Amino acid sequence: MPLPSLGVPAGHGDLRWRKLAVFGRELHDLRGTTLFLDLDLVVVASLDEFFDLPGAFLIIRDDDLFRAKPLRKLNPGRDRFLHSVGNSSVFRFEIGQHVDILDAYLADPAGATAAYEISQQFQSAQLARRGLLQYWPKGWCVSFKNDCVPRGLKSYLADPAVPEGARIVVFAGTPKMGDVLAGGGHTWYRRIGKLGWLHQAWGA
Numbered sequence: 063m064p065l066p067s068l069g070v071p072a073g074h075g076d077l078r079w080r081k082l083a084v085f086g087r088e089l090h091d092l093r094g095t096t097l098f099l100d101l102d103l104v105v106v107a108s109l110d111e112f113f114d115l116p117g118a119f120l121i122i123r124d125d126d127l128f129r130a131k132p133l134r135k136l137n138p139g140r141d142r143f144l145h146s147v148g149n150s151s152v153f154r155f156e157i158g159q160h161v162d163i164l165d166a167y168l169a170d171p172a173g174a175t176a177a178y179e180i181s182q183q184f185q186s187a188q189l190a191r192r193g194l195l196q197y198w199p200k201g202w203c204v205s206f207k208n209d210c211v212p213r214g215l216k217s218y219l220a221d222p223a224v225p226e227g228a229r230i231v232v233f234a235g236t237p238k239m240g241d242v243l244a245g246g247g248h249t250w251y252r253r254i255g256k257l258g259w260l261h262q263a264w265g266a
Contacts, residue, residue: 063090065080065081065083065084066083066084066086066089066090067080067083068080068082068083068164068167068168069083069086069164069168070168070171078180078181079167079171079174079175079180079181079184081150081181082163082164082167082181082184082185083164084096084098084155084157085155085160085161085163085164086158086161086164087158087161088157088158089157089158092157093157094156094157095113095154095155095156096154096155096156096157097109097112097113097152097153097154098150098152098153098154098155099151099152099230100150100151100152100232102151102232102233102238102239102240103151103152103230103231103232103233103239104230104231104239104260104263104264105229105230105263106224106228106229106230106231106259106263107228107229107230108229109229109230111202111229112152112154112198112202112229113154115154115198115199117154117196118155118156118159118194118196119153119154119155119160119189119194119195119196120153120154120196120197120198121148121149121150121152121153121154121186121195121196121197121198122148122149122150122151122152122153122197122198122203122232123145123146123147123148123149123197123198123200124144124147124148124149124182125144125145125147126149126197126200126203127149127203127204127205127208127209127232127234128205128208128234128235129208143183143187146186146190146195147182147183147186148182148185148186148189148195148197149182149203149232149234150181150182150185151203151230151232151234152198152203152230152232160189160194162188162192163184163185163188163189166184166188167184201225201227201228202227202228202229202230203228203229203230203231203232204224204225204228204230204231204232205231205232205233205234205235206222206231206232206233206234206237206239206242207233207234207235207236207237207252209225209228209231210222210223210224210225210231211252211254214251214252215251217252217253217254217255218253220255221255221256221257222254222255222256222257222260223259224259231260231263237254239264242254242257242260243257243260243261243264
């Protein structure tokens with residue numbers, strides 16, 4: 063099923079924010095607890111625990127997918143906010159229970175896109191105001207580039223591997239999954255080696 067329309071007039075909304083439409087009062091004919099997964103990720107273990115963990119809203123902490131950014135600490139307020147942002151590649155919510163997120167965006171789409179770089183920042187700020195922002199345990203959702211591929215020149219000595227305990231591999235940033243599955247994604251400082259596990263998990 064496609065993502066619903068955001069409900070803004072043509073030219074008044076950023077289509078890159080369309081994911082917020084899942085927070086409407088209805089979502090097709092679905093009901094109840096829902097696990098949202100982006101298309102550019104691969105499931106490598108059971109998803110059962112994603113439904114067992116208590117909480118009204120759970121999401122990846124965006125910083126968990128990336129290496130530390132020391133220069134960000136030059137702006138402590140901005141650093142604190144970005145450390146709180148959830149990466150919306152994988153999140154769990156109750157359909158119809160977070161209508162306020164979509165309503166806040168629809169009330170001022172131009173203001174939202176001016177104040178926040180991407181929709182997951184806006185979404186996280188709205189949830190944090192209500193005390194509902196919770197994160198998956200670190201290591202459940204991992205970055206292909208930063209957690210699976212050996213760092214730097216070590217990538218020439220070992221192939222990418224799934225870290226122990228990982229359940230989902232997310233392709234945040236570059237390389238993208240399509241490029242990697244097609245045999246690309248290499249740079250002079252990062253070799254992408256054999257990926258039998260990825261092809262098997264994706265069914266490619």
